[in-house]
Amino acid sequence: MSKAGGKMKALKKAVEKVNHSNLIRTNIPAGMAVAGPPLGPMLGQRGLNIAAFCKDFNARTANYKNGVPLPCRIQVRSDRSYELTIHNPPATFLLKQAAGIQRGAMSPGREVAGKVSLKHIYEIAKIKQQDPPLQLTPLKQICELTIGVAHSIGLEVVREIDPEEYGEFLKNRTSVVEEQLKELQEKKEAKMLRK
Template identity: 40%
Template sequence: MSFVRFVKLRCLAGNARPGPALGQALGPLGINMAEFCKQFNERTESVYEKDILLSIRLSAMSDRSFTFDVRSPPTSYLIKRVVGLEKGPAQPNPDAPVAYITPEAVYEIAKIKQQDEMRWHLPLEGIARSVVGTCGTMGVAVREANDA
């Protein structure tokens, strides 16, 4: 059993189903999609709110076995949920933001992101700055709730 490669996926918590999206990623590696979906749904349905988009890093082995790590939702997904956007603007304009987010919400998102295996050692402030940067690229401005 030797390592073949990593695959990055995104699936809804507790709601992974065999289909074209998973088939294109897992099929060439010979991984049983139904088995992956079963394991993923079992692992995520009790831990995460249903239908939250999660990032997955799957390690494929030569004997068609696999392991996977479930990571927190993408930062842009969390920002869109907080501010109520369905999608960001095609051309974000810093002079005319499409939505606003509070610093408290930025830190809540940073706390969620800090739980990831690869970010546990990073300071919360640094992760929050990264979230603010993502907000900027999405056309979302950070300001206090009572600011006009």
């Protein structure tokens, strides 16, 4: 009996305490956390001090350019304290910045929205490797994932980019994007008329 009791005590010590906290996953623009929707209600439901959180977030993201989307994980504990983990900007944002475009392709695979070099892919992968979920992932695999993301938004991955040729491509692309936006607007207006 005492032998079994000793084993039970050892097992109880080995079992970790269960974490009953809430996890909030959201994207917050750097330096622009405000108490209004959607962030305010999300934090308010869990009883957090919204003003203190916004002040803390804005202070921690002061080194980023304002408005850069940052994926955040907020672990809310039962005593209403929190642990904030801020990741680097999403790969899609970084890729669009590297390509010098505002939006991806409407039909990826059939249209090229922009171009990025292998060096861009490597540098973005190095940035993304700092995020907690990817810290143990080999850099080669992160590069492959980044290339996949680039293709999904219509970016062509090339060895090198000729600046003059690419500048001409972006000028032509601007008119294509304007036509696509005009088509989208016409379709929306046509749907509104049907209702």
